[in-house]
Amino acid sequence: MNLQQLRYVVATAEHRTMTDAAKSLYIAQPALSRAIRDLERELGMTLFARSGRGVVVTAQGRRVVKLAREALDAVREIEELSAHGQTSDTELRIASTPSLEPGLAGRLLPAYTAERPGVRVHIVRCDGRDGVVNAVRDQRADLGLTDLPVPADLVSHPLERQEIVLISPPGVELPDPVPMSRLNGMRLVLPVPGSARRREFDALFARYGIAPVPAVQLDERGNWLNTVRSGAASLLWYRGMAEQALRAGLRVRSLDPSVRRVIALIHARRRLPALAQEFLSVAEGGSAA
Known part of the structure; x- marks a missing residue:
């Protein structure tokens, strides 16, 4: 058992659905469900009873949730004590x-x-x-x-507000800025389905009524530019990556309308x-x- 598991238990009890709890924790819902099941197995008790799309805290679960909140509060107090003693750090x-x-x-x-x-x-x-x-x-x-x-x-x-740009392989002919409609059907590098970052991209696409093609789906950001360089797909990411992308011989274009985070x-x-x-x-x- 660890502090992360305790946070998962408290969030699930507060939100009463695995989906909403996972969103609040910025993790994928299957990962949260698996973590709760593992903890229940470790403790030998059922903390949450599944009810339709939501969950209900069991009698044993209520006791565990109460103790988890107290433990997390105690950790915060210890952190505050620690902070008071850090003034000499360099x-x-x-x-x-x-x-x-x-x-x-x-x-x-x-x-x-x-x-x-x-x-x-x-x-x-x-x-x-x-x-x-x-x-x-x-x-x-x-x-x-x-x-x-x-x-x-x-x-x-x-x-600050930083611009999201389109990073493409060399030789891809597109205007600059790129109309949002041109992303429809475009092959893109995207985070894995169910992740917080993927949900944000999906919401962006839904807002503009477009459906890019998920050519590559991975969360290892260190491989994203290599994937674009290979010609497999384009990438939506921050302007802060532009210099690195340009050094790699890639094309960087703004979007129309502009999107900023x-x-x-x-x-x-x-x-x-x-x-x-x-x-x-x-x-x-x-x-x-």
Whole structure:
């Protein structure tokens, strides 16, 4: 049993459906269901009874949910005590997704280290928004840089709105900007079905009434540009990846209408170390919407 499982139990009890609980946790619904089943098997008890499309907390489950909430509250209190003792630290840990790291390293970090040259900043590289959220929750990072939305147990500080662009193999003839309608039937690299990121893309496509072809479906973002370079498909991702894509010989085009996402620094709901508070001040002071 671990803290992540306790969070899963509490979220499922609060939302009363696996689907809504999974959305709030930014994980796939099958993954949540499997984690709950594994925990029930480990404890030797049934925590949730399935009822139609939802779940009902059992008598044993109510006791476990109560204790899980108390345990998570205790962990938050311990984190607050820990934060009070971190004022002498000289290392700041920031989690970031690969696509946002260039902006972090190229703009935010130089501005911060110019004011605090004695501070060592360690970038915790994470595979997507879920990885950043988990790094902050698990205290592997003091702050996280990711796009919104994030779960309600985290605090977000919006910094800017970053454009989503189309990255295509060389030789693909398209106008710039690319009308959204041209994505209909286009072969795209997409996250796996059921993931939080895939749901966001599907909502975007539904909004414009288009149906791209999922040519490749994977969450390993490190392989996305290689897949585009092979000519298998195009990719929708942030303008921050444009320089890396151009160096790889790929084409980068805007969309019409333009699509932008809010980029934010996030942290847990607790007293932040002084270094993290100072970084927030520098980042918000120099951010542009």
